[in-house]
Amino acid sequence: MSEIEQIDAAGRLRHLLSLEGLERRRIESIIEQAHHYLTPIGAPPARDTILEGVTVVNLFFEPSTRTRASFELAARRLSADVLSLDVNTSSRAKGESVIDTIYTLEAMQADIFVVRDASTGVPASIARHVAPHISVLNAGESDVSHPTQGLLDLMTIQLEKGDPTRLTVAIVGDIRHSRVARSAYEALMHFQVGELRLVGPAELLPDQALFAGASRETNLEKGIAGADVVMALRIQKERFAQMSEIPDPQEYFRRYGLTEERLQAARDDAIVMHPGPMNRGVEIDSATADGKRSVIRRQVTCGTAVRMAVLAQVSEHIRAGHG
Amino acid sequence: MSEIEQIDAAGRLRHLLSLEGLERRRIESIIEQAHHYLTPIGAPPARDTILEGVTVVNLFFEPSTRTRASFELAARRLSADVLSLDVNTSSRAKGESVIDTIYTLEAMQADIFVVRDASTGVPASIARHVAPHISVLNAGESDVSHPTQGLLDLMTIQLEKGDPTRLTVAIVGDIRHSRVARSAYEALMHFQVGELRLVGPAELLPDQALFAGASRETNLEKGIAGADVVMALRIQKERFAQMSEIPDPQEYFRRYGLTEERLQAARDDAIVMHPGPMNRGVEIDSATADGKRSVIRRQVTCGTAVRMAVLAQVSEHIRAGHG
Amino acid sequence: MSEIEQIDAAGRLRHLLSLEGLERRRIESIIEQAHHYLTPIGAPPARDTILEGVTVVNLFFEPSTRTRASFELAARRLSADVLSLDVNTSSRAKGESVIDTIYTLEAMQADIFVVRDASTGVPASIARHVAPHISVLNAGESDVSHPTQGLLDLMTIQLEKGDPTRLTVAIVGDIRHSRVARSAYEALMHFQVGELRLVGPAELLPDQALFAGASRETNLEKGIAGADVVMALRIQKERFAQMSEIPDPQEYFRRYGLTEERLQAARDDAIVMHPGPMNRGVEIDSATADGKRSVIRRQVTCGTAVRMAVLAQVSEHIRAGHG
Numbered sequence: 001m002s003e004i005e006q007i008d009a010a011g012r013l014r015h016l017l018s019l020e021g022l023e024r025r026r027i028e029s030i031i032e033q034a035h036h037y038l039t040p041i042g043a044p045p046a047r048d049t050i051l052e053g054v055t056v057v058n059l060f061f062e063p064s065t066r067t068r069a070s071f072e073l074a075a076r077r078l079s080a081d082v083l084s085l086d087v088n089t090s091s092r093a094k095g096e097s098v099i100d101t102i103y104t105l106e107a108m109q110a111d112i113f114v115v116r117d118a119s120t121g122v123p124a125s126i127a128r129h130v131a132p133h134i135s136v137l138n139a140g141e142s143d144v145s146h147p148t149q150g151l152l153d154l155m156t157i158q159l160e161k162g163d164p165t166r167l168t169v170a171i172v173g174d175i176r177h178s179r180v181a182r183s184a185y186e187a188l189m190h191f192q193v194g195e196l197r198l199v200g201p202a203e204l205l206p207d208q209a210l211f212a213g214a215s216r217e218t219n220l221e222k223g224i225a226g227a228d229v230v231m232a233l234r235i236q237k238e239r240f241a242q243m244s245e246i247p248d249p250q251e252y253f254r255r256y257g258l259t260e261e262r263l264q265a266a267r268d269d270a271i272v273m274h275p276g277p278m279n280r281g282v283e284i285d286s287a288t289a290d291g292k293r294s295v296i297r298r299q300v301t302c303g304t305a306v307r308m309a310v311l312a313q314v315s316e317h318i319r320a321g322h323g
Numbered sequence: 324m325s326e327i328e329q330i331d332a333a334g335r336l337r338h339l340l341s342l343e344g345l346e347r348r349r350i351e352s353i354i355e356q357a358h359h360y361l362t363p364i365g366a367p368p369a370r371d372t373i374l375e376g377v378t379v380v381n382l383f384f385e386p387s388t389r390t391r392a393s394f395e396l397a398a399r400r401l402s403a404d405v406l407s408l409d410v411n412t413s414s415r416a417k418g419e420s421v422i423d424t425i426y427t428l429e430a431m432q433a434d435i436f437v438v439r440d441a442s443t444g445v446p447a448s449i450a451r452h453v454a455p456h457i458s459v460l461n462a463g464e465s466d467v468s469h470p471t472q473g474l475l476d477l478m479t480i481q482l483e484k485g486d487p488t489r490l491t492v493a494i495v496g497d498i499r500h501s502r503v504a505r506s507a508y509e510a511l512m513h514f515q516v517g518e519l520r521l522v523g524p525a526e527l528l529p530d531q532a533l534f535a536g537a538s539r540e541t542n543l544e545k546g547i548a549g550a551d552v553v554m555a556l557r558i559q560k561e562r563f564a565q566m567s568e569i570p571d572p573q574e575y576f577r578r579y580g581l582t583e584e585r586l587q588a589a590r591d592d593a594i595v596m597h598p599g600p601m602n603r604g605v606e607i608d609s610a611t612a613d614g615k616r617s618v619i620r621r622q623v624t625c626g627t628a629v630r631m632a633v634l635a636q637v638s639e640h641i642r643a644g645h646g
Numbered sequence: 647m648s649e650i651e652q653i654d655a656a657g658r659l660r661h662l663l664s665l666e667g668l669e670r671r672r673i674e675s676i677i678e679q680a681h682h683y684l685t686p687i688g689a690p691p692a693r694d695t696i697l698e699g700v701t702v703v704n705l706f707f708e709p710s711t712r713t714r715a716s717f718e719l720a721a722r723r724l725s726a727d728v729l730s731l732d733v734n735t736s737s738r739a740k741g742e743s744v745i746d747t748i749y750t751l752e753a754m755q756a757d758i759f760v761v762r763d764a765s766t767g768v769p770a771s772i773a774r775h776v777a778p779h780i781s782v783l784n785a786g787e788s789d790v791s792h793p794t795q796g797l798l799d800l801m802t803i804q805l806e807k808g809d810p811t812r813l814t815v816a817i818v819g820d821i822r823h824s825r826v827a828r829s830a831y832e833a834l835m836h837f838q839v840g841e842l843r844l845v846g847p848a849e850l851l852p853d854q855a856l857f858a859g860a861s862r863e864t865n866l867e868k869g870i871a872g873a874d875v876v877m878a879l880r881i882q883k884e885r886f887a888q889m890s891e892i893p894d895p896q897e898y899f900r901r902y903g904l905t906e907e908r909l910q911a912a913r914d915d916a917i918v919m920h921p922g923p924m925n926r927g928v929e930i931d932s933a934t935a936d937g938k939r940s941v942i943r944r945q946v947t948c949g950t951a952v953r954m955a956v957l958a959q960v961s962e963h964i965r966a967g968h969g
Binding site: 054055087106107131323 | 687689693712715722922924925944947949950
């Protein structure tokens with residue numbers, strides 16, 4: 001993926017494919033803009049006309065409610081024309097390649113492709129083929145990348161706990177199959193997180209080559225001891241090679257489920273995060289999910305603000321290309 | 324459901340879950356506002372900017388063309404941001420609960436949830452969980468409630484036949500499984516309908532505890548004798564506990580299908596209603612459905628106007644909550 | 647279909663069901679208006695407010711990405727209210743007839759129905775039933791008609807090669823099952839195309855009664871010899887009566903697949919067209935599809951412009967009807 005430039009020649013954000021290749025100041029700039037788009041729950045959402053005349057196409061090859069809704073609302077609130085295509089049931093049925101679908105939508109003068117796909121490399125491959133003025137945003141790619149999720153997790157942590165260099169963050173669960181963990185890791189490493197621990201059963205911890213700089217722990221209590229941030233992950237059933245490898249929910253909850261009791265090992269003011277959708281009673285119990293440590297809904301609100309910020313930033317690239 | 328307040332502390336409509344708990348003057352006020360939004364077929368629809376900046380999410384857990392289209396057009400014509408989610412195929416597939424989906428969309432700053440569900444209590448349960456400024460509109464709930472349908476039926480009857488106190492209304496068909504009948508009953512009872520008759524095979528008449536004040540009749544001719552209004556219902560195949568209980572269509576038509584000939588038992592100027600979708604040749608024949616007694620399309624037009632009125636009224640609650 | 651008037655009493659375009667019944671000057675007028683809506687790829691798309699307050703309903707009974715996206719973007723860019731319904735999964739499931747769905751949407755004050763259906767006669771049947779101010783646009787009808795495709799093909803040919811009277815056009819492939827070929831034929835015949843050749847295996851050439859004035863050829867090299875325009879078609883697997891009749895892809899490519907080598911039989915400056923979605927390696931190889939002869943993406947851009955032009959023209963009929 002490194003060969004795709006996410007920044008254009010004039011230094012503007014063009015694509016958002018992974019956080020790995022972005023500079024820290026770019027991430028700061030996106031989060032700063034996201035703060036402009038953040039209004040309290042209950043207040044009306046921020047609105048802007050910055051995407052007027054820009055066509056955003058949501059291409060979700062994997063089903064999604066939350067990410068699609070978040071991108072769709074973000075784009076609408078910035079006054080874009082938004083087209084959401086369920087590509088599973090139409091072109092692919094006729095055997096068209098993804099790239100031909102992209103060429104077709106590009107010829108209809110689409111400007112931004114928001115892409116989710118279950119296989120690795122699809123967003124980058126699209127970015128490699130589109131015309132120079134077009135932007136590609138990765139909305140979830142196999143188990144490798146989900147950059148807007150990484151940004152919203154970082155934004156939430158900064159908002160709730162301040163400077164990451166002084167924080168201990170524990171990511172708990174199915175890290176092996178999680179693009180959320182990968183993108184959170186990349187975001188936190190850019191900001192020199194104090195300590196990052198990966199916690200879960202050995203078979204769900206990632207390959208040793210990945211997550212350099214993070215420690216690994218199979219015991220939950222040890223893993224979250226003294227943590228400022230505890231991030232639970234969903235068991236990604238759809239990404240296990242064999243059904244038989246999927247952990248038994250009750251057994252998993254017994255060993256790794258977050259509860260108020262277990263969280264006493266963490267710091268008193270530790271926050272609990274989850275990217276959703278939650279399996280209550282598996283990764284987390286309801287008292288914790290809805291409790292005062294939980295910033296799970298805050299993450300969602302930050303998510304829409306982050307997506308507005310990313311859309312707003314790439315729109316400058318697009319307008320320059322439009323001439 | 325009675326424990327959910329549909330009216331806020333300042334006397335504004337907040338939720339619309341059932342007509343039972345609404346005061347008559349509230350219903351009058353909605354219908355009066357709906358008349359403002361009613362333009363003749365062929366004329367351009369009414370438009371308003373009253374929902375500008377308001378986010379309406381359609382959550383249809385049961386498939387629907389007509390009600391979803393009606394709410395979607397109503398919200399668009401009032402300038403709302405509209406998001407329609409087919410929740411069957413996304414989050415529920417991942418095991419997320421309805422309430423977590425709601426919390427997520429609330430955190431994205433959705434303001435109005437339009438909910439249809441096959442089970443009883445889902446709209447009220449959502450209303451119980453949402454933040455104070457948010458509104459929940461019931462767009463069809465199992466066999467118990469479909470309040471905007473009740474309002475549009477009342478509005479159509481008033482428009483076509485005037486004051487309900489002087490009218491005899493016969494509801495014909497599968498009343499046992501019909502939320503349409505329940506909401507029409509509630510609306511008509513608020514307005515002291517002259518006489519209300521439930522007509523159908525004994526096994527499709529409702530439990531004795533329900534529909535107090537209405538008479539019951541298994542013979543169609545007797546049931547519609549002298550009626551001003553004859554409302555046919557669809558056989559709700561999807562709500563029968565056993566397939567074997569579903570009436571044979573030909574036999575049903577022979578006994579309860581509305582035809583011009585049978586309608587001679589009703590008043591000369593009787594109108595014929597049907598909530599749609601119609602099974603022509605089962606509940607009603609085509610000559611009647613398309614004939615001069617039929618106000619079936621009028622009902623649809625009133626439906627969009629009623630939904631605009633309801634959306635406009637709850638928007639005042641939302642704006643007050645937005646502060 | 648001939649009995650449906652596509653032009654209203656005042657001479658305005660009302661429906662677009664087939665090109666056969668349109669006068670040449672009408673087609674010229676649509677294409678002329680489409681040129682106004684054509685901006686280069688990379689430039690922002692043309693926008694207009696001409697459909698403000700007009701409700702466009704996309705009723706796709708067959709799945710489609712490209713045509714639905716094209717109509718949806720065309721309508722949005724003209725400021726219409728757009729409702730896209732996947733009718734397969736909702737009303738039809740409840741047994742409602744297509745015409746009752748139309749009556750319902752008409753009562754919700756829809757103005758334009760964009761209809762795709764796998765069976766012959768559905769768009770005309772809808773046109774026969776709608777109120778006088780309403781327009782019906784055929785977005786693909788079985789194997790018989792796809793008029794906006796015919797218009798965009800003609801527009802592309804004129805744009806790239808000029809006056810059709812001096813051109814030799816070869817349509818290659820599954821002409822028997824192709825509404826694209828039928829509509830291209832109708833468009834080209836209105837403009838006295840110099841020579842039109844139908845090229846393909848004998849079993850995929852159309853009935854002798856159809857395509858009067860076109861020659862037939864089973865040998866590809868002979869069929870495209872000296873051609874100015876070579877239009878490849880997709881094998882319409884879904885329209886074969888028996889699976890066993892569907893050509894083997896490799897064998898088909900060997901005999902009829904377009905390659906740079908084979909195109910040497912055509913004129914040096916010949917263009918290559920394909921309506922999409924392409925089966926690369928079956929009807930056409932990638933070097934040709936992406937090569938300098940290819941105007942395939944140009945066709946897509948012309949398609950959106952043509953659909954904007956058609957929507958704009960029927961909107962004049964609608965506004966007159968709205969009074």
